[in-house]
Amino acid sequence: xxxxxxxxxxxxxxxxxxEPIPEADLNRILFAATRAPSxxxxxxxxxxxxxxxxxALEARQVLAGCFAALWGAKRAGDGYDTGSGTDxxxxxxxxxxxxxxxxxxxxxxxxxxxxxxxxxxxxVLHDGASVYxxxxxxLLAARALGYGGVMTxxxxxxxARLAEICGIPDxxxxxxxxxxxxxxxxxxxxxxxxxxxLVYEDRWEASAPWAVDPPGTRFTGGPxxx
Amino acid sequence: xxxxxxxxxxxxxxxxxxEPIPEADLNRILFAATRAPSxxxxxxxxxxxxxxxxxALEARQVLAGCFAALWGAKRAGDGYDTGSGTDxxxxxxxxxxxxxxxxxxxxxxxxxxxxxxxxxxxxVLHDGASVYxxxxxxLLAARALGYGGVMTxxxxxxxARLAEICGIPDxxxxxxxxxxxxxxxxxxxxxxxxxxxLVYEDRWEASAPWAVDPPGTRFTGGPxxx
Numbered sequence: 001x002x003x004x005x006x007x008x009x010x011x012x013x014x015x016x017x018x019e020p021i022p023e024a025d026l027n028r029i030l031f032a033a034t035r036a037p038s039x040x041x042x043x044x045x046x047x048x049x050x051x052x053x054x055x056a057l058e059a060r061q062v063l064a065g066c067f068a069a070l071w072g073a074k075r076a077g078d079g080y081d082t083g084s085g086t087d088x089x090x091x092x093x094x095x096x097x098x099x100x101x102x103x104x105x106x107x108x109x110x111x112x113x114x115x116x117x118x119x120x121x122x123x124v125l126h127d128g129a130s131v132y133x134x135x136x137x138x139l140l141a142a143r144a145l146g147y148g149g150v151m152t153x154x155x156x157x158x159x160a161r162l163a164e165i166c167g168i169p170d171x172x173x174x175x176x177x178x179x180x181x182x183x184x185x186x187x188x189x190x191x192x193x194x195x196x197x198l199v200y201e202d203r204w205e206a207s208a209p210w211a212v213d214p215p216g217t218r219f220t221g222g223p224x225x226x
Numbered sequence: 227x228x229x230x231x232x233x234x235x236x237x238x239x240x241x242x243x244x245e246p247i248p249e250a251d252l253n254r255i256l257f258a259a260t261r262a263p264s265x266x267x268x269x270x271x272x273x274x275x276x277x278x279x280x281x282a283l284e285a286r287q288v289l290a291g292c293f294a295a296l297w298g299a300k301r302a303g304d305g306y307d308t309g310s311g312t313d314x315x316x317x318x319x320x321x322x323x324x325x326x327x328x329x330x331x332x333x334x335x336x337x338x339x340x341x342x343x344x345x346x347x348x349x350v351l352h353d354g355a356s357v358y359x360x361x362x363x364x365l366l367a368a369r370a371l372g373y374g375g376v377m378t379x380x381x382x383x384x385x386a387r388l389a390e391i392c393g394i395p396d397x398x399x400x401x402x403x404x405x406x407x408x409x410x411x412x413x414x415x416x417x418x419x420x421x422x423x424l425v426y427e428d429r430w431e432a433s434a435p436w437a438v439d440p441p442g443t444r445f446t447g448g449p450x451x452x
Contacts, residue, residue: 003370006229007258007363012267023436030425030437032233035416036362037377041238041446043419046426049437053428119351125343126379128354129361129402133377136262136359137233140366144229151263151359153352167430176355190261193269199256200272202279204393210249211256211275220267 006144009187013148014102016181021110025145029180030113032141038130045131045175047138048114048166056112058165063177064107066158071103102150109179113138113149114162116172123173131175138178148183151176191220232370235413239374240328242407247336251371255406256339258367262360271357271401273364274340274392282338284391289403290333292384297329328376335405339364339375340388342398349399357401364404374409377402417446 021029030047038044050056075081075096084090088097106112115138117123117131135151142149155162155177162174192198194213201208213219247255256273264270276282301307301322310316314323332338341364343349343357361377368375381388381403388400418424420439427434439445 001229003227003229003232004254004258004367007367007370008261010261010263012263026434027421027436027438028230031421031440032230034418034421034424035234035236037236037238037365039379041418043424046424046430048430049425049427049434051427055428117351123351125345125349125351125353125357125399125401126382127351128358129377129379131351132354132358133362133365135355136362139263139359141230141233144233151355153265153355156352166428169430172430173351175351192260192267195253195257195260198260198269198272199275201275201277202281202392204272204274204395204398208252208275210253212253214257 001144006140009189010140010143011148011187011190012150013181013183013185013187014098014150015184016105016109016148016179017184018108019110019182021147021180021182025147026111028145029138029141029147033115033134033138036134036137038134042130044118045134046116046172047134048116048168050112050114051110055166059162060107060112062158062161062165063112063155064103067103067106067152067154070154070157071099075099106179110181111179113178113180114166114168114174115176115178116168117175118171119173120171123175128175135176135178142180143187146182147180148187149178149180151178153177189218191218193221194219227370232366235415236366236369237374237413237416238376239407239409239411239413240324240376241410242331242335242374242405243410244334245336245408247373247406247408251373252337254371255364255367255373259341259360259364262363264356264360268356270344271360272342272398273360274342274394276338276340277336281392285388286333286338288384288387288391289338289381290329293329293332293378293380296380296383297325301325332405336407337405339404339406340392340394340400341402341404342394343401344397345399346397349401354401361402361404368406369413372408373406374413375404375406377404379403415444417444419447420445
């Protein structure tokens with residue numbers, strides 16, 4: 001598929017078909033991930049793939065538990081079941097249904113990738129420049145091959161437990177947890193803020209005349225409004 | 227161009243032709259950047275593009291100064307001019323020549339993008355998940371459209387000065403500086419460590435039988451050896 005189309009239409013996919021990912025495709029997806037840049041090409045990123053091994057089975061249960069707890073707290077705290085959320089056709093209610101399905105089924109995803117990196121004391125922002133480009137390569141390659149996934153950080157409360165289960169060393173941080181599978185639903189154009197809100201020229205908040213959205217672009221400002 | 231090919235052949239490009247990037251292409255590159263995921267789709271990333279404006283001209287000089295200083299220190303400290311570095315055909319000497327050219331000409335790049343994000347106290351590792359995927363989208367889209375760039379963090383000693391010149395608020399961090407231009411030289415397969423060093427299954431450092439490099443893959447373990 002076309003590169004520009006892949007980049008502009010890779011959605012966060014949170015519902016997966018009950019189909020394994022063939023190993024040849026896993027190979028291509030992980031190879032693509034590792035082609036990403038890193039500072040001085042030091043390649044501190046490591047990808048730990050969970051499928052059906054003994055550690056994977058245990059880690060899946062831990063992830064299911066902490067994802068469910070975090071989503072439960074967010075669902076209540078952010079008022080997903082109040083206001084427009086009481087209408088099941090509202091964007092808020094539909095997002096809540098997707099998230100509930102996601103945490104209820106995360107343990108069953110065909111593969112779950114722990115994207116790890118070596119960084120001192122858990123890492124600072126700039127350490128992310130040597131692992132998150134690789135995560136994005138992984139998601140784009142998955143999309144190009146007919147799969148989907150989502151980059152999450154909901155594992156953090158159980159990071160020590162996951163490290164113990166999988167033998168991850170003390171100086172390594174799990175930078176992201178990325179479930180992968182064949183999408184239920186579709187990729188397609190993603191929604192973001194209008195381009196002039198995100199792209200400036202010369203000075204902060206100075207609009208660039210050329211930074212305009214293509215005709216037909218649809219927008220969103222962030223999580224569903226109350 | 228094909229998505230998988232773009233992902234696996236995007237090199238760090240540090241030499242640029244003296245050609246402007248048409249605004250229609252800048253538009254497409256920045257639009258692609260902003261299609262990246264971020265936590266809860268909050269889109270904290272902002273891209274400040276430097277071209278020929280008054281702030282850009284001043285910022286370019288500041289970047290040229292701090293890149294040259296940093297490279298000078300690294301060139302001496304890492305012994306680029308000793309050992310195999312005395313042979314101008316060695317990988318080490320060629321890398322040194324490329325880096326010297328890069329810092330000598332950074333001020334003249336057709337466009338320099340400051341990738342910024344809002345993050346508390348400069349940000350932790352996980353804040354990078356909401357800005358570096360967008361930087362990678364930017365580099366991949368540039369590659370797909372015939373351009374190239376490189377993600378750098380060499381601005382950090384002058385971050386406050388750059389913020390002052392460009393009016394960047396206190397709660398915003400420059401996550402990366404990305405010069406862009408039409409490449410001298412070519413994109414092509416990138417070199418990384420062997421896949422079994424980077425991809426594990428089930429447990430840390432446990433090799434996955436499917437995680438093998440395609441035939442003909444060439445490797446590198448990091449910066450040039452002494």
